[in-house]
Amino acid sequence: MNLSIFFEPLPEDLFGYPENPKSVGGYLAPFIHSFPDWRSAEVVLIGLPEYRGTAAPTDLTYQGPNKIRQELYRLMKGTGSWLLMDLGNLLPGIALEDTYLRLKEVIEILVDAGKFPILLGGSHDLTYGQFLGYEHLSKTVHLVMIDSQLDMASEDEAAPDQSHLHRILLHDPNYLFGFSHLAHQTYLTEASTLAALEKLHFELFRVGQVRQQIQEMEPVIRQANLISFDVAALRHQDAPGQQQANPFGLTGEEACQLCWYAGQNNELSSFGFYGYRPEFDHRNLTATTLATMVWYTIEGFYQRQASLDFQSNQFIKFAVGFHDNPNKMFFFKNRHTEKWWMQVDDLSGQHPPLLVPCSYQDYLTAADGDVPNRWILMQARF
Structure with a gap:
């Protein structure tokens, strides 16, 4: 064209x-x-x-x-x-x-x-x-x-x-x-x-x-x-x-x-x-x-990073457990940019997990035993 x-x-x-x-x-x-x-x-x-x-x-x-x-x-x-x-x-x-x-x-x-x-x-x-x-x-x-x-x-x-x-x-x-x-x-x-x-x-x-x-x-x-x-x-x-x-x-x-x-x-x-x-x-x-x-x-x-590989050494993976639930919530932190991502699993099992941008505050919320609001919103969109 x-x-x-x-x-x-x-x-x-x-x-x-x-x-x-x-x-x-x-x-x-x-x-x-x-x-x-x-x-x-x-x-x-x-x-x-x-x-x-x-x-x-x-x-x-x-x-x-x-x-x-x-x-x-x-x-x-x-x-x-x-x-x-x-x-x-x-x-x-x-x-x-x-x-x-x-x-x-x-x-x-x-x-x-x-x-x-x-x-x-x-x-x-x-x-x-x-x-x-x-x-x-x-x-x-x-x-x-x-x-x-x-x-x-x-x-x-x-x-x-x-x-x-x-x-x-x-x-x-x-x-x-x-x-x-x-x-x-x-x-x-x-x-x-x-x-x-x-x-x-x-x-x-x-x-x-x-x-x-x-x-x-x-x-x-x-x-x-x-x-x-x-x-x-x-x-x-x-x-x-x-x-x-x-x-x-x-x-x-x-x-x-x-x-x-x-x-x-x-x-x-x-x-x-x-x-x-x-x-x-x-x-x-x-x-x-x-x-x-x-x-x-x-x-x-022009400050964008290369494509993200969450399995590489570029990321630190955190697992957060909850007292009344055997499931865990996973977070990923970029070692260089210090940006965070959160894994959202579809509870119905019909869709693959999503890796969603989040903040350090979302991680702290989960670590305190509460579900971050961003996780709830993403779960509702499945």
């Missing part, structure tokens, strides 16, 4: 002449005159200038991906080879649904080829197109979403960027094995929505929980196959370029920490940054914040 038919080139005056050869712009290959050979890349950037799924976009809105690029290109390159290419901006379809399907096809091709696409959105409903890109896989996936609220509106008149999560959960065929939502704010979310998702055994973390226990979010993110980040999860002080002026939320530093975790996740195969509205962005502060988050994602990507 010739991917170039889906993209428009970037303006030469903005991206053709990097200010510093050691900057990100000096290392990557952008689509300006000729479409880059994306097959030789490891990480690819894709702009999504599509905002029909949100309220009241302006002409400036559609420059959102380029604004983020401008700030990203100015940053200094990190460690590693950084085989990075910028494919330009995805051409929107005639209708919004056409854009979803176009994004689906692009994600499908890139993921199949082992590339890591980073999406610069675009309204948050484009997560649906990103999710569709995994439909062809012969396996289930885990989605992590980071947003100030759960976009679960079911009313017919609801905007797509307020209802896309509802659409993902109802998608047929159902290949969503797990879903985790980070940084929601309770006063922006209906209690019935939270209760419904908890009954489905999904993980939900309030912004306060994320902030107070940000290291506990690492195993949550380590489960993800795809991540969707809405700029609305950031507080207004760090990211004014959003539809709503939100005085509370994640700081830029906390968001970069989550992106660092995400980049290091070997299972993560796409990451979308959505919701940026440049018409509200004073002095490009939001664009700079998002560009730094993208930088940490790429830097984390």
